[in-house]
Structure formats: structure tokens, C-alpha cells
Amino acid sequence: xSDFWSIFSVSLLLxxxxxxxxxIFASIGGFFSERSGVINIGLEGxxxxxxxxxxxxxxxxxxxxxxxxxxxxxxxxxxxxxxxxTISLRANQIIAGVAINMLAVGxxxxxxxxxxxxxxxxxxxxxxxxxxxxxxxxxxxxxxxVVALAxxxxxxxxxxxxxRAVGEHPRAADTQGINVVKMRYFGVIVSGICAGxxxxxxxxxxxxxxxxxxxxxxxxxxAALIFGKWHPIGAMAASxxxxxxxxxxxxxxxxxxxxxxxxxxxPYILTIVALAGVIGRSVAPAAVGxxxxxxxxx
Amino acid sequence: MRSLFSxxxxxxxxxxxxxxVSSVIVLALGQNPLHIGSVMFQGSVGSVRSLANTLxxxxxxxxxxxxxxxxxxxxxxxxxGEGQLVVGAFAxxxxxxxxxxxxxxxxVTLCILAAGFLGAVWALVAGVLKxxxxxxxxxxxxxxxxxxxxxxxxxxxxxxxxxxxxxPQTDDVLASALLPRMDFIYKYTRLNLGFVLAVVVVIxxxxxxxxxxxxxxxxxxxxxxxxxxxxxxxxxxxxMIVMALSGLVAGLAGAERVLGVHKHFVSPxxxxxxxxxxxxxxxxxxxxxxxxxxxxxxxALASGGAQVDMETQVPRELVTVIQAIxxxxxxxxxxxxxxxxWPRGAAAHx
Numbered sequence: 001x002s003d004f005w006s007i008f009s010v011s012l013l014l015x016x017x018x019x020x021x022x023x024i025f026a027s028i029g030g031f032f033s034e035r036s037g038v039i040n041i042g043l044e045g046x047x048x049x050x051x052x053x054x055x056x057x058x059x060x061x062x063x064x065x066x067x068x069x070x071x072x073x074x075x076x077x078x079x080x081x082x083x084x085x086t087i088s089l090r091a092n093q094i095i096a097g098v099a100i101n102m103l104a105v106g107x108x109x110x111x112x113x114x115x116x117x118x119x120x121x122x123x124x125x126x127x128x129x130x131x132x133x134x135x136x137x138x139x140x141x142x143x144x145x146v147v148a149l150a151x152x153x154x155x156x157x158x159x160x161x162x163x164r165a166v167g168e169h170p171r172a173a174d175t176q177g178i179n180v181v182k183m184r185y186f187g188v189i190v191s192g193i194c195a196g197x198x199x200x201x202x203x204x205x206x207x208x209x210x211x212x213x214x215x216x217x218x219x220x221x222x223a224a225l226i227f228g229k230w231h232p233i234g235a236m237a238a239s240x241x242x243x244x245x246x247x248x249x250x251x252x253x254x255x256x257x258x259x260x261x262x263x264x265x266x267p268y269i270l271t272i273v274a275l276a277g278v279i280g281r282s283v284a285p286a287a288v289g290x291x292x293x294x295x296x297x298x
Numbered sequence: 299m300r301s302l303f304s305x306x307x308x309x310x311x312x313x314x315x316x317x318x319v320s321s322v323i324v325l326a327l328g329q330n331p332l333h334i335g336s337v338m339f340q341g342s343v344g345s346v347r348s349l350a351n352t353l354x355x356x357x358x359x360x361x362x363x364x365x366x367x368x369x370x371x372x373x374x375x376x377x378x379g380e381g382q383l384v385v386g387a388f389a390x391x392x393x394x395x396x397x398x399x400x401x402x403x404x405x406v407t408l409c410i411l412a413a414g415f416l417g418a419v420w421a422l423v424a425g426v427l428k429x430x431x432x433x434x435x436x437x438x439x440x441x442x443x444x445x446x447x448x449x450x451x452x453x454x455x456x457x458x459x460x461x462x463x464x465x466p467q468t469d470d471v472l473a474s475a476l477l478p479r480m481d482f483i484y485k486y487t488r489l490n491l492g493f494v495l496a497v498v499v500v501i502x503x504x505x506x507x508x509x510x511x512x513x514x515x516x517x518x519x520x521x522x523x524x525x526x527x528x529x530x531x532x533x534x535x536x537x538m539i540v541m542a543l544s545g546l547v548a549g550l551a552g553a554e555r556v557l558g559v560h561k562h563f564v565s566p567x568x569x570x571x572x573x574x575x576x577x578x579x580x581x582x583x584x585x586x587x588x589x590x591x592x593x594x595x596x597x598a599l600a601s602g603g604a605q606v607d608m609e610t611q612v613p614r615e616l617v618t619v620i621q622a623i624x625x626x627x628x629x630x631x632x633x634x635x636x637x638x639x640w641p642r643g644a645a646a647h648x
Contacts, residue, residue, distance in 0.1 A: 041377075041436070081626075091629035094375055094436055098576050099625035105570075106618025113613040114327060219440055226437060261452040268441040268448075275433040284434070 012247055014135050018205065020243030021136075022047065022214075024143040025198025026221030027228065027235035028150050029075075029191040034230060035154060036187025037167040037180075037287045038086055041097025043195050044218025045104030046078045050199025052108035055209035056115060059122060064130045068139065068200055075196020076189050078104075083188035087181055090291055105212055112209065123208040130204045139201045146194060150232040163187055167285035170292040180292050195221075223271035230285060242267040305588070309581045312627035313595070320620050324612060334612055341605020342598035348605070350480070350487040354559070356597025357489075358383070360496040361551035362575025363582060363589040364503055365544045370584040371507060372540040373520040374428070378439025379548040380572025381446030382420045386413035386549025388450045390556040391563035392459070394471025405474040410495075410553045417549015418542040420446060425541025429534040435541070443572070451565040459563075467564035477558035490558030497590070499547060504586040516540055548572065577625045596621065 026043050033040035040046075053074035058067030082100055085091040109120050116122045130137040154160035165173040166183040174180050195218065202217075203209045224242055228234025249263035321331035342352050362379040369376035376382075389412040397408065424442060427433040453459055454466045461469045477490040507513040518526045519536040527533050551571055556563055578596055582588030603617030627633075 039436075041440075085626060085630055089630040089633045091626070091631075094377070095576065095580060095625060095629040098377070098573060099622045099629065102573060102577070102618055102625065103622035106615040106622060110613050110615035110619055113615070216444055219444065222437070223441060259452055261448045265445055265448045268444045272427065272433075272438055272441050272445075275437060276427050276431045277433075 012251055015247035015250065016240065016244040017136065017140060018243075019246045020239045021140045021143045021205075022198040022201045022217055023221045023224055023239035023242055024147060024236050025139075025201065026195045026218055027224040027239050028143075028146050028232055029194030029198065030222050030225040031150060031154075031191075031230065031232055031235055032163075032187045032194065033079075033082075033191035034225065034288050035167045035285055036163050036184045037170060037285060037290065037292065038083070038184055038188050038191075039093040039097065039289045040082065040188070040191055040195075041094055041222070042078070042082050042100030042104075042218075043097075043191070043221055044214055044216065045097075045101035046075050046082075046192050046195035047199030047202075047214045047218045047221075048101075048104040048108055048212065049078050050075045050196030051202045051213055052112065052199075052209055053196070054200030055122070055124060055203035056112070058124055058128045058204070059116070059209075062125075062128050064124075064128055064204060067128075067204075068130070068197065071196045071200030072193045073196075075192040075194070075199070077192070078196070079189040079192020080185075082192065083185045086291075087184050087188070093289055101218075108209075109211060121208060121210040124203060126207075129207060137201070137204055139197065139204065142197070143201075144236075146197075147232050147236045154232065159183075164285070167287055170287050170290075174292075174294060184292075220267050223267045226284075227267075227271050227274050229283070241270075305583055305585070308631055309583065309588075309592070309628060312581070312624055315627045316620050316623040319623050320616060323616070323619070327612060329610065329612055334606055334610060337606050337609050338599075338602030340602075342602035347484045347487070348601055350484040350489045351601040351604075352594065352598045353493050354487060354489040354597070355600040356593045357493045357496050357554055357558075358551040358571040359574055359578050359593035359596050360493075360500060360590060361547050361554065362571050363578030363593050364499060364575075364586060365548035365551075366575045366579035367582065367584040367586065367589050368503060368507075368547065369540060369544045370579060371520050372516045372536055373523065374425075374537065374540055374544070375436050376421060376424070376439055376541065376544045376548075377436050377576065378421060378424060378442050378545075378572070379551075379575045380569055381439070381443035382417040382545040382548035383552040383555075383572050384443075384446045384450055384567050384569075385420045386417040386552030387556045387567055388453065388552070388563050389413045389416040389549070390475075390553040391468045391471060394475035394557060395459075395469050395562075397475075398472060400474060402474040402476075405472070406477060406557060409471070409475050409557055410550060413549045413553035413556075414546040415549070417552065418546040421541045421545025421548070422538065425538045428541070429537045447566060450563070450567070454563060454565045461562070465564060468562045470561040471557060475557055476561065477554065479558070488559050490554070492554030492558040495550070495554065499550065500586045500590045503547070507586065512539070548575070551575075574621065577621050580625055580628045 026047055030040055030043055050071040054067040054071035057070035058064045082096055085096040086093045112120055154164055162178045163183050166180050170180045202213055220242055224238035225235045228238035245263045245266040249260045253260050324331040324334050341348050343349055365379050390409040393409045393412045424435045424438040427438050428435045459468050461467055477492050480489045515531045516536055519533050523533050578589055578592045582592035599617050603614045606612050607614035
């Protein structure tokens with residue numbers, strides 16, 4: 001028994017935070033998109049693009065800070081593509097998200113071979129990685145700041161309340177003079193920036209870019225958003241819970257006893273249960289997924 | 299004839315756009331798009347070997363594309379083909395390895411039925427949650443994908459299933475469970491009778507949707523669930539049947555990969571067919587015959603892409619990029635319509 005409790009240590013706590021950072025970023029990204037009324041299945045792809053561009057820029061310029069900036073800009077660009085497709089060109093939001101994920105898997109490997117001498121993965125020299133500030137890289141602190149900003153913005157500022165209004169009842173918001181299209185573009189592009197930053201954390205954490213390195217974390221972030229009831233604080237708490245499950249799973253590996261897969265599966269099962277409303281139903285923004293067209297246009 | 303024209307025009311325009319964009323990418327790499335195109339043509343339909351390759355690559359896409367299309371006909375988005383394929387593949391390997399002393403026809407049939415059954419059960423979980431709690435099937439099928447990956451990873455690591463060694467994989471299935479290769483076409487092909495099964499399933503789904511009462515009800519629910527309910531159709535029943543059917547067909551893709559190509563289950567199982575199925579269904583306008591044509595097209599792309607990868611400086615991932623661009627363009631039908639290239643009637647059902 002004492003052996004079991006010995007795994008609950010400071011290092012487990014640190015590992016929990018490290019595992020949670022990309023999820024926190026991406027789930028806040030999901031928050032911005034979905035609260036403005038646009039489903040973002042493409043979080044996974046936006047993260048992967050962020051991971052790749054962050055690593056590539058750090059690799060070529062030897063400046064990790066430029067890498068972080070580049071990842072945010074790449075995320076914004078991919079967010080813009082999603083917004084353009086779903087808001088202006090009226091594409092189905094889910095299909096556009098699937099396309100972005102596919103584009104990310106193929107596109108990053110394609111570009112990696114173009115830019116890094118025919119290689120599908122590449123490592124960052126220690127000098128090209130972000131410095132440690134205490135126990136974490138700077139991005140970890142930034143992720144918590146982003147949560148606070150998202151909360152403050154969307155619940156205590158006029159533009160934030162407008163963004164959420166657009167996600168709940170676009171017609172009413174439009175009647176009040178709110179520009180629905182502009183608000184949704186804003187939400188989806190910010191979503192891309194956050195997901196890009198979450199992705200950039202991965203190569204700086206592991207020290208290399210590898211094929212499909214997000215490995216479903218964008219979908220776990222989506223799960224965290226849903227389990228956190230589409231609220232920034234809830235999304236952060238869920239990300240920490242899922243990060244904890246992941247850290248626990250790793251520290252238990254090779255110890256026998258419970259299978260590690262049991263912990264891996266937790267985020268997905270909890271999300272399914274939450275959606276079914278067994279423990280406190282999780283309800284999506286009312287207008288999420290629906291195209292908004294003003295009446296006077298065709 | 300006119301309706302066939304209006305059905306086929308938007309996908310063709312999208313493919314043309316995608317070809318244009320990828321030509322620009324190839325040009326940016328300093329390569330000649332015409333040369334890459336001709337290599338791709340050679341590698342997909344240029345010889346008997348390439349043709350067999352194309353059909354082999356198309357086979358799982360026919361199944362996963364059909365799975366998505368069946369759901370769409372009822373207004374359901376089954377994005378979980380990936381997970382349904384994986385549990386189907388595991389079921390096929392399980393029966394293929396562990397059941398012995400059965401004659402080949404019975405053994406293969408048993409494996410395929412098991413794969414279809416497990417795929418159906420997997421999708422039905424999302425179907426029940428949708429019908430009973432109104433939980434969004436998109437989110438649930440995504441979550442179930444990962445549950446499937448993790449569960450099969452757990453199972454294949456159990457001593458009962460695991461082949462001794464480092465890789466988490468099962469033993470090869472018994473010879474009696476193998477889907478025969480169609481090596482009369484080309485000696486070393488991996489093309490197998492699963493392709494024939496896929497074509498048969500296309501025809502069955504077509505008959506179901508176009509010639510039966512159940513198919514009519516499914517499509518009615520897809521067009522207008524409220525009116526269908528008022529007309530006495532059970533929407534709950536339709537949703538559950540469609541999800542089960544969709545998962546069944548996706549599970550068959552797993553059986554084909556195990557019994558006809560890989561011969562064992564391995565974790566992680568080769569992925570991507572499930573998501574590519576969405577592209578196939580979209581390009582095939584969610585019609586069974588359209589799916590068949592679209593799957594052959596994507597099969598040709600994959601086969602030709604492999605050839606491009608071998609012979610030129612252009613990496614094979616160009617194919618995935620092309621697929622993604624095709625989806626984006628098909629999804630942005632409004633763009634095509636505004637340019638006057640999309641017949642208005644074709645999009646009216648949206």
C-alpha cells in the first residue's frame with residue numbers, strides 16, 4: 001500500500017502540469033471557436049501545424065521565441081482558413097475540420113521533407129529549445145495566463161459578451177447591431193492561435209518534431225472543453241484532470257497492477273458520460289455548428 | 299442524364315481545383331507537374347500491376363466511404379469509421395487465429411461476420427446515445443475511436459492474444475481464414491476477394507436505399523426528421539439501424555485488411571482509412587455508386603502517389619494534401635456555385 005502511495009509525489013504533480021499545458025491551450029482555443037458558434041474539429045490539425053512550424057522555425061533560425069511566434073501565426077492562418085471555409089464559403093463545419101486535420105498530417109510531413117533534407121522528423125539542438133523558467137518552460141505559465149484572459153474577456157468585457165451572444169443566438173445579436181461574421185472570424189482565428197501555441201509546446205518539450213506528434217491531443221482538448229462545460233475554468237480543470245490521468249499512467253507503467261490503458265481511456269469515457277448527462281449534463285452553445293445567414297441575403 | 303450531370307459536375311470541378319492547387323505546389327518545389335502527373339498515371343492505371351494496386355488501395359475506402367454515406371443518408375455524421383474498422387479488424391484476427399478446424403468458406407465467413415458485428419456494436423453505442431439522450435454522434439464517435447484504439451491495444455497485449463516478441467500483434471490468422479489473393483491478375487498483388495465483397499456490399503446498400511421501405515424511411519428521416527415522425531416513421535429506430543449498418547460496413551474494412559492483406563492484428567493498426575472514408579463519401583455525393591467511383595479515384599491517387607514517392611523528389615504525402623484540398627473544395631460548394639459552375643438544382647437539398 002505504501003508503495004502505491006509513493007507514486008503521488010512532487011514529480012507526479014510537475015508531470016501533470018507538463019502534460020496539461022498543450023491541452024489547456026487547445027481547449028481554450030476550442031472555447032473561443034465554439035462559443036462564437038463554430039465547431040472546431042480541426043483543433044488537432046491546428047496543433048500539429050503549430051508543432052511543426054514552431055519546431056521548424058526554431059530549427060532554422062536557432063531562436064525558439066521566433067518559433068513560438070511562428071506557431072501562433074501559423075495557427076492564426078489555419079484558423080483563418082477554417083473561418084473562411086465555414087463562415088464565408090458556408091462549408092459544413094465538421095467536414096472543414098476533418099479536411100484541416102488531414103491537411104495537417106500530410107502537409108507537415110510534406111513540408112518537413114522539403115525543408116529538412118528529406119526527413120520526416122527532426123531534432124532540436126538544446127540551444128534551439130525554450131529555456132526553463134523554474135520547473136517549466138515559459139509556455140506553461142503562458143497557458144494559465146491565457147485561461148485567465150479568456151475568462152476575463154468572455155465574461156467581463158463587452159466584446160467577449162458579444163462573442164458569446166453570437167454563439168447562442170446570432171439573429172438576436174445581429175438585431176442588436178453586432179457583426180456576427182466578424183465576431184466568428186475573431187473566435188476561430190483566436191482558436192487557431194491558442195491551438196498553435198499548444199502544439200508548439202510539444203516539440204520544445206520533447207526536443208524533436210515527429211510524424212503526427214499531436215497523436216489525438218487536439219481531440220482530448222475538445223473532450224476537455226466539453227467535460228469542462230464550455231467554460232474556460234472548467235476546460236482548464238478538465239485539462240489538468242486528463243493531464244493527471246496521463247502522468248499517472250506513465251508513472252504506473254512497468255509497475256504491474258492496473259493496466260496503463262485504464263488511465264488512457266479516462267478522458268474519452270468521461271466525455272461520453274458527460275454528454276449523455278449522467279453526471280451534470282454538458283450543453284453546447286445553442287448556435288454552435290449552424291451557419292448564420294442574414295435574412296435579406298439569398 | 300441531366301441529373302447525373304448535375305450530380306457529377308461539382309465533384310469533378312473540385313477535383314480539377316485540387317489538381318490545379320497541387321500543380322502549383324509541385325511547381326513551387328521546382329518540379330514539372332506534367333511529369334509528376336504522368337508518373338502518377340503510370341503508377342495508378344499504367345500497368346496491370348498498378349491497376350491491381352489501385353483496386354487494393356480502393357477496397358477499404360469503398361467500405362469506409364459507404365459507412366459514412368449510409369449515415370449521411372439519414373442525416374447522421376459517423377466520423378468513427380476509424381474505430382469501427384479497428385474493432386472489426388481485431389474481431390477478424392481473433393476468430394481467424396483462435397477458431398480452428400473449420401472449412402475455409404465457413405471460417406472466412408465467420409471472421410467477416412464477427413468483424414461486422416463488432417463494428418456495428420461500436421457504432422451503435424453512439425447511435426443509442428444519440429437516440430436516447432440526444433448526445434451528438436460526431437463527438438461520441440470521435441471519443442469511441444480512441445476507446446477502440448486503447449481497448450484493442452490492451453487486448454492484443456494480453457498473453458492470450460500476443461505473439462511473443464516486442465511488437466504488440468497477434469499471430470497470423472490460420473490459412474483457412476485468409477481471403478484469397480487475386481493473383482491471377484498480378485502475381486505479387488495484395489488485391490484479394492475483399493474487393494469483390496466490397497462491390498457486392500455497394501450493390502446491397504444501393505438496393506437497400508433505393509428499393510426497400512426501410513431505405514425510404516432512412517432517407518425520409520435524413521431529409522426531415524420532424525415530418526417523418528409526423529408521418530409515423532420511428533426516428534429513434536431509423537437512427538439506431540443506420541448507425542449499426544454504418545458500423546457494420548466499416549467493420550468489414552477491418553476484416554478485409556486483416557484477412558486479405560496484413561494477416562494479423564497489430565496495435566496501432568494502420569490508420570487513415572476511416573477519415574479518408576469521409577472524403578470518399580463527400581466526393582461520391584453519399585450515393586453508393588458515387589462512393590465506388592470516388593474510392594477508385596482515391597485508390598488510384600494512393601497507388602500513383604507511392605510511385606511518385608519512389609521515382610521523384612516529391613514526397614508521397616502530396617496525396618494526403620490533395621485529398622484534404624478535394625474535401626475543402628467539395629465542402630465549399632458555395633464558392634463553386636457562386637462562380638456559376640455548380641448547377642443550382644444539385645445543391646438545393648442542402
